[in-house]
Amino acid sequence: MPARTGAQYLESLRNDKREIWLNGEKVENVTTHPQFEGAAQSIAHLYDLQHQHPETMLMDSPDTGDKVGTTFMFPRSKEDLKRIQETTKIWAEASAGIMGRSPDYLNITFACYASRLDVWSRYGNDQGAKNLGEYFRFIRENDLCLTHSIVNPQVDRSVAEAEQGGGEVSLRKVGETEDSIIVHGARMLATLAPFSDEIVVYPSAGGQGIRHEDAHYALSFALPMDTPGLKFICRDSYSKQRDTFDYPLSSRFDEMDAVVIFDNVHIPKDRVFIDGNVDLYRELTDATNWRNYIVFQAMTRALTKLEFLFGLGHMIADMNGVNKFNHIQEKLGEIWSMKEMTRSALVSSIEGATTVLDGIYVPDERPLLALRGLMPKYIPRAMELIRLIGGGGFLLTPSKADMEGPLRGYIDQYYQARNAPAEEKIRLFRLAWDFIGSDMGSRGELYERFYLLDSFRMTAQAYLIADKEKDSNMVQKFMDEMTLHENNLVEK
Numbered sequence: 001m002p003a004r005t006g007a008q009y010l011e012s013l014r015n016d017k018r019e020i021w022l023n024g025e026k027v028e029n030v031t032t033h034p035q036f037e038g039a040a041q042s043i044a045h046l047y048d049l050q051h052q053h054p055e056t057m058l059m060d061s062p063d064t065g066d067k068v069g070t071t072f073m074f075p076r077s078k079e080d081l082k083r084i085q086e087t088t089k090i091w092a093e094a095s096a097g098i099m100g101r102s103p104d105y106l107n108i109t110f111a112c113y114a115s116r117l118d119v120w121s122r123y124g125n126d127q128g129a130k131n132l133g134e135y136f137r138f139i140r141e142n143d144l145c146l147t148h149s150i151v152n153p154q155v156d157r158s159v160a161e162a163e164q165g166g167g168e169v170s171l172r173k174v175g176e177t178e179d180s181i182i183v184h185g186a187r188m189l190a191t192l193a194p195f196s197d198e199i200v201v202y203p204s205a206g207g208q209g210i211r212h213e214d215a216h217y218a219l220s221f222a223l224p225m226d227t228p229g230l231k232f233i234c235r236d237s238y239s240k241q242r243d244t245f246d247y248p249l250s251s252r253f254d255e256m257d258a259v260v261i262f263d264n265v266h267i268p269k270d271r272v273f274i275d276g277n278v279d280l281y282r283e284l285t286d287a288t289n290w291r292n293y294i295v296f297q298a299m300t301r302a303l304t305k306l307e308f309l310f311g312l313g314h315m316i317a318d319m320n321g322v323n324k325f326n327h328i329q330e331k332l333g334e335i336w337s338m339k340e341m342t343r344s345a346l347v348s349s350i351e352g353a354t355t356v357l358d359g360i361y362v363p364d365e366r367p368l369l370a371l372r373g374l375m376p377k378y379i380p381r382a383m384e385l386i387r388l389i390g391g392g393g394f395l396l397t398p399s400k401a402d403m404e405g406p407l408r409g410y411i412d413q414y415y416q417a418r419n420a421p422a423e424e425k426i427r428l429f430r431l432a433w434d435f436i437g438s439d440m441g442s443r444g445e446l447y448e449r450f451y452l453l454d455s456f457r458m459t460a461q462a463y464l465i466a467d468k469e470k471d472s473n474m475v476q477k478f479m480d481e482m483t484l485h486e487n488n489l490v491e492k
């Protein structure tokens with residue numbers, strides 16, 4: 001089946017028996033439930049966008065010749081990397097960068113994995129590698145939407161996964177039949193779960209520390225969302241049942257986060273990619289260059305957020321006339337600088353791309369990892385700057401009901417901006433608050449801090465991959481020359 005339309009995507013969500021729980025209620029149909037409908041429609045729009053920009057977002061399937069998503073591509077040139085990035089950018093702009101787990105996130109992950117079956121087949125894992133290759137073709141040809149859950153719940157981060165809650169919490173293998181393995185336990189988080197077709201599990205970067213004796217925790221597999229025994233408990237919904245005028249972002253882009261419970265779930269053996277292979281589990285993230293690809297996707301989306309924040313900041317400052325003050329200009333210049341550093345690092349990651357195997361292009365990790373450590377500082381800082389630019393105006397915004405009520409005349413008079421009527425100003429300030437300050441805005445900030453591990457460990461990783469020799473040699477050469485210079489001075 002070629003790339004899906006929004007209508008086809010929504011139809012697939014209607015026809016299964018997934019167990020999604022929200023606020024004590026089992027949600028029967030996420031496409032019509034008031035708390036989920038808005039986001040389901042927004043994701044459907046992403047699928048429609050593919051057909052509106054086919055030259056960028058679609059490519060010929062190497063297997064069937066059907067038009068399939070570009071983000072499933074194995075990039076074989078810098079042009080391919082640019083095209084993948086443009087596709088991510090179109091999807092990111094559709095939600096102002098808010099939907100971090102738009103389908104390209106996992107399309108790119110699995111394209112990366114499937115391009116490195118040589119790595120997946122290490123340590124005797126030929127069958128797992130074969131399964132993964134077939135699974136990749138299945139999701140590409142059917143244009144499936146995936147959620148992933150790669151971190152075990154927070155119980156005691158100071159001990160091994162296997163010791164969480166006396167060994168009764170983290171996801172692990174507990175049995176096996178002729179056709180399946182049986183897993184039990186929980187995973188901390190699966191964003192987009194209510195809206196996905198399948199859930200995938202694979203090693204997190206933190207999984208590199210897994211112990212050999214904990215092989216039953218070293219798992220990778222994929223399952224349909226309505227597999228018996230799978231249960232998803234959602235956090236509070238931010239999709240308020242209010243007019244989009246009041247909450248323009250929360251009402252449409254709450255991609256939802258859920259804890260996943262695996263209650264003795266059977267995984268068919270052809271859906272298992274790693275079963276207890278600790279050495280492979282530890283190596284996989286680095287050896288497949290997964291981080292290069294995923295940070296490339298993630299920073300492209302983050303660039304969209306910074307662009308949006310700069311646009312918001314400028315429009316607010318211009319409306320209130322505060323952009324004539326030099327410290328406001330400095331604040332806007334700071335957001336612009338973060339945006340430009342991000343854009344430049346992404347260009348650099350394509351320019352510095354290298355090839356592996358038979359010519360698969362891998363973005364340069366150095367600028368990406370530098371950004372990865374900085375972005376959890378950039379975006380919260382940019383949000384803080386918007387607050388400083390906008391002042392108290394964010395809170396003093398009448399609702400749609402007020403706008404339609406008897407006080408409209410007063411609103412038009414007293415909420416006007418220097419260069420815009422009241423309604424336009426109110427719309428802008430409500431949009432900005434939903435981005436930086438509402439419960440949705442706060443979730444967005446937390447997301448940027450933690451969605452890919454944390455800034456601290458990523459920045460430490462930057463030090464680990466850094467070429468220390470070149471710069472140390474420069475220092476050493478300088479010191480050697482100093483000694484020579486001092487000796488020469490003495491001789492004179």
Ligand SMILES: Cc1cc2nc3c(=O)[nH]c(=O)nc-3n(C[C@H](O)[C@H](O)[C@H](O)COP(=O)(O)OP(=O)(O)OC[C@H]3O[C@@H](n4cnc5c(N)ncnc54)[C@H](O)[C@@H]3O)c2cc1C
Binds near residue numbers: 101189257
């Ligand atoms: C909104 C949101 C959406 C997410 N979506 C997904 C998703 O779809 N799928 C998914 O798998 N995950 C998802 N994540 C989870 C993400 O993978 C984790 O949040 C992330 O790995 C950090 O783990 P944690 O939140 O448990 O924090 P913790 O690991 O508990 O960290 C808390 C604090 O302790 C520090 N800390 C913890 N362990 C160590 C250590 N070993 N060394 C040094 N410092 C340490 C951290 O730096 C941090 O400051 C999401 C997270 C958020 C916030």
